[in-house]
Amino acid sequence: MDPFMRATIDEARAGLAEGGIPIGSVLVHNGKIIGHGHNRRVQHGSAILHGEMDALENAGRLPASVYSESVLYTTLSPCAMCSGAILLYGIPKVVIGENQTFMGEEQLLRERGVVVEVKQDAECIALMREFIQASPELWNEDIGEEG
Numbered sequence: 001m002d003p004f005m006r007a008t009i010d011e012a013r014a015g016l017a018e019g020g021i022p023i024g025s026v027l028v029h030n031g032k033i034i035g036h037g038h039n040r041r042v043q044h045g046s047a048i049l050h051g052e053m054d055a056l057e058n059a060g061r062l063p064a065s066v067y068s069e070s071v072l073y074t075t076l077s078p079c080a081m082c083s084g085a086i087l088l089y090g091i092p093k094v095v096i097g098e099n100q101t102f103m104g105e106e107q108l109l110r111e112r113g114v115v116v117e118v119k120q121d122a123e124c125i126a127l128m129r130e131f132i133q134a135s136p137e138l139w140n141e142d143i144g145e146e147g
Contacts, residue, residue: 001121002119004026004028004071007026007036008025009121011024011026012024012038012039012051012075014038015038015040015043016127016131018042019043020038020039020041021139022038022075023039023074023075023076024039024075025037025038025054026055027055027056027059027070027073027091028072029071034059034066035055035056035057035059036058037049037053037055039051039054040054042138048081050081050082051075051082052074052082053082067091071091071093072091072095073097074094074095074097075121075127076128077099077102077103077105077106078094078105078106078109080105083104083105086114087112091114092114094109094114095117096116098118098121098128100125101125101129101132106118
């Protein structure tokens, strides 16, 4: 398995172990992880700390030139908020673990020139299916649905 996708899955599992939602992400620049994170909405009582947002936050302030040469990996198709951050910072490529349990804004990303690669990774799919089945209310809250 791609080591960066492995890192996103490890992040997702860390979030689940903390009582949160199992979505992980890493930001990669020149073959090195420069930011990593996982969904921490539950753990921090946050409205915005999705996995991708946490990875970007943990990468810290970066020049536009770094974002424009980076790849964002995420276990799950990015929602509208996370896709907006990808577009805002000009990240040119996103590698997604799976989009079967949730289809985010992939079409928008593609329309705006972002290369989107979806792996349909069995481990990512199983992790989300199990979580959604066990915690549907929390999942619906995370994606902004009433359930």
